[in-house]
Amino acid sequence: MRAVSFPRVVVAVACLAALPVAATAATPPRPASPADVLAAAPADAWRRPDPALTLLMELRGGGRVVIELAPAFAQKHVAQVTRLVHAGWYDGLAVGRLQDNYVAQWGDTDGTRPLPEGMSKTVVAEFSRPSLRGLSFTKLVDGDVYARVAGYAEGWPVAYDKPGGPAWLAHCYGMVGAGRDLDPDSGGAGELYAVIGHAPRHLDLNVTLLGRVLTGIEALSSLPRGTEALGFYRTPEQRAPIERVRMLAQLPEAERPLVEVLRTDTPTFRAWVDARRNRRDDFFLRSAGRVDLCNAMPPVRTVPR
Amino acid sequence: MRAVSFPRVVVAVACLAALPVAATAATPPRPASPADVLAAAPADAWRRPDPALTLLMELRGGGRVVIELAPAFAQKHVAQVTRLVHAGWYDGLAVGRLQDNYVAQWGDTDGTRPLPEGMSKTVVAEFSRPSLRGLSFTKLVDGDVYARVAGYAEGWPVAYDKPGGPAWLAHCYGMVGAGRDLDPDSGGAGELYAVIGHAPRHLDLNVTLLGRVLTGIEALSSLPRGTEALGFYRTPEQRAPIERVRMLAQLPEAERPLVEVLRTDTPTFRAWVDARRNRRDDFFLRSAGRVDLCNAMPPVRTVPR
Numbered sequence: 247m248r249a250v251s252f253p254r255v256v257v258a259v260a261c262l263a264a265l266p267v268a269a270t271a272a273t274p275p276r277p278a279s280p281a282d283v284l285a286a287a288p289a290d291a292w293r294r295p296d297p298a299l300t301l302l303m304e305l306r307g308g309g310r311v312v313i314e315l316a317p318a319f320a321q322k323h324v325a326q327v328t329r330l331v332h333a334g335w336y337d338g339l340a341v342g343r344l345q346d347n348y349v350a351q352w353g354d355t356d357g358t359r360p361l362p363e364g365m366s367k368t369v370v371a372e373f374s375r376p377s378l379r380g381l382s383f384t385k386l387v388d389g390d391v392y393a394r395v396a397g398y399a400e401g402w403p404v405a406y407d408k409p410g411g412p413a414w415l416a417h418c419y420g421m422v423g424a425g426r427d428l429d430p431d432s433g434g435a436g437e438l439y440a441v442i443g444h445a446p447r448h449l450d451l452n453v454t455l456l457g458r459v460l461t462g463i464e465a466l467s468s469l470p471r472g473t474e475a476l477g478f479y480r481t482p483e484q485r486a487p488i489e490r491v492r493m494l495a496q497l498p499e500a501e502r503p504l505v506e507v508l509r510t511d512t513p514t515f516r517a518w519v520d521a522r523r524n525r526r527d528d529f530f531l532r533s534a535g536r537v538d539l540c541n542a543m544p545p546v547r548t549v550p551r
Numbered sequence: 552m553r554a555v556s557f558p559r560v561v562v563a564v565a566c567l568a569a570l571p572v573a574a575t576a577a578t579p580p581r582p583a584s585p586a587d588v589l590a591a592a593p594a595d596a597w598r599r600p601d602p603a604l605t606l607l608m609e610l611r612g613g614g615r616v617v618i619e620l621a622p623a624f625a626q627k628h629v630a631q632v633t634r635l636v637h638a639g640w641y642d643g644l645a646v647g648r649l650q651d652n653y654v655a656q657w658g659d660t661d662g663t664r665p666l667p668e669g670m671s672k673t674v675v676a677e678f679s680r681p682s683l684r685g686l687s688f689t690k691l692v693d694g695d696v697y698a699r700v701a702g703y704a705e706g707w708p709v710a711y712d713k714p715g716g717p718a719w720l721a722h723c724y725g726m727v728g729a730g731r732d733l734d735p736d737s738g739g740a741g742e743l744y745a746v747i748g749h750a751p752r753h754l755d756l757n758v759t760l761l762g763r764v765l766t767g768i769e770a771l772s773s774l775p776r777g778t779e780a781l782g783f784y785r786t787p788e789q790r791a792p793i794e795r796v797r798m799l800a801q802l803p804e805a806e807r808p809l810v811e812v813l814r815t816d817t818p819t820f821r822a823w824v825d826a827r828r829n830r831r832d833d834f835f836l837r838s839a840g841r842v843d844l845c846n847a848m849p850p851v852r853t854v855p856r
Binding site: 344346347373388389390391392418419420428430443444445446447448450451452463464467468469470471522525528529530531532533534536537538540541 | 649651652678693694695696697723724725733735748749750751752753755756757768769772773774775776827830833834835836837838839841842843845846
């Protein structure tokens with residue numbers, strides 16, 4: 247049972263005992279691994295997402311996917327999704343597309359389910375916001391292939407090219423967007439997708455991202471891959487049915503999954519990113535010294551009731 | 552059936568017809584999408600991996616995974632894997648670990664199967680090679696978070712910090728490595744893993760990479776995730792059994808999967824990378840202008856018999 251990862255073994259510091267002076271004082275504390283940082287996080291380093299802005303999607307077979315929505319970046323799309331959820335509109339639809347190393351996509355794959363009275367199929371594209379003004383921002387110093395600056399704004403992976411200019415959500419693993427046709431405003435949340443592979447950052451600024459899978463992505467990422475073009479399933483029977491989607495606020499409190507996300511405006515988050523950047527676990531012989539935006543997504547934990 | 556990707560629609564060029572002169576000559580050819588570039592590739596832009604250095608792993612249930620080995624980067628590990636395959640050593644073992652957004656790992660999970668007579672459990676770590684000397688290299692101009700230079704050496708994603716200095720394989724989606732314990736030489740190929748998530752580049756230079764899944768990664772990436780620490784399965788019954796592993800050269804020619812990889816030292820590959828970098832498909836409103844090493848892995852195709 248080899249690790250390829252993170253074994254935790256106490257470092258032998260016997261060599262330090264041979265030092266002539268102040269061996270005790272000189273013994274450095276064992277450097278923190280990412281897991282150590284999280285274990286030592288104070289309670290207020292974690293936030294509990296707003297139940298009115300977090301949804302639970304239940305798949306047939308027991309999969310439970312918790313998704314936090316991002317009104318700070320996609321207000322209109324979040325409003326659209328929330329209205330559809332409250333109308334029970336996604337219930338009985340299915341995951342209709344699974345493209346390996348790319349996306350899982352669900353909703354009205356055939357485009358045949360009418361929207362609730364008074365709702366429009368088009369929502370004005372929200373590919374970016376004018377700036378990060380008003381949001382706390384933790385900048386990564388590591389560089390980014392796709393943008394001048396990358397970092398985390400109130401829990402979300404973001405990028406921008408010009409200080410004070412437009413900023414956008416990044417297509418990291420687990421991010422959720424609104425599938426669209428060629429018309430940029432056609433992503434009316436009738437179909438949503440989650441990234442299940444290497445970050446397809448070329449989609450940034452081309453599709454509206456509106457949230458992130460906090461827990462349960464494995465219920466999507468482990469589905470059979472569709473065999474048709476773009477990973478669509480060949481027959482409707484191959485799709486994974488959605489039992490129901492509800493905002494957490496709609497559920498009795500005792501039934502709400504208790505999920506918490508590490509605040510990105512905390513010393514704990516900065517220490518955790520640094521521990522990801524400079525791996526000090528004994529397994530690592532060489533520390534990268536850098537970390538990619540999508541390799542340091544804000545940690546999530548489930549709190550036992 | 553929305554796309555989030557690559558729809559192909561003919562561009563209306565009616566406006567050009569109104570130009571007063573040489574409308575025909577002035578009509579620009581429609582810019583090439585990545586798929587267009589591949590469709591136009593000459594036959595000799597593709598290479599067929601050496602059957603003596605390519606293996607077929609068959610999982611119970613029909614999964615067929617084709618892996619090309621990389622002796623130019625991990626000669627000793629490739630020799631070890633090849634000997635184990637010829638001995639039928641992997642047959643009847645299983646995929647014992649599935650960690651979401653990270654790795655699928657297979658082989659002797661319990662560490663109880665003796666190696667064939669005369670073989671050692673340790674193989675000297677091959678985390679890098681002294682330089683790229685002797686290999687064709689196609690450099691990416693896009694930058695890389697984890698190294699000074701990234702690009703493709705004879706089909707493999709590689710990185711280095713110093714020109715003429717050590718170069719290493721990068722942990723991109725589908726890359727295959729030798730799981731190890733804390734001892735860097737303990738990766739004796741008794742357990743192998745494939746990357747099935749966002750590139751864990753912090754593993755570069757810490758584990759020996761020895762190959763790449765060319766086809767069939769979905770047979771690994773769609774397996775249920777293990778629920779124990781690091782994604783190990785809780786019980787042996789949950790593991791996905793390996794029926795057999797054979798080098799393609801061991802199979803009758805008619806039974807060998809015919810897989811081809813785009814040569815990375817060709818104008819076609821450079822054009823394809825550029826088409827990935829500057830998406831001209833009608834779906835894209837904005838081209839990233841950059842591409843990440845792991846987002847431009849050399850294309851693979853299966854040739855019908």
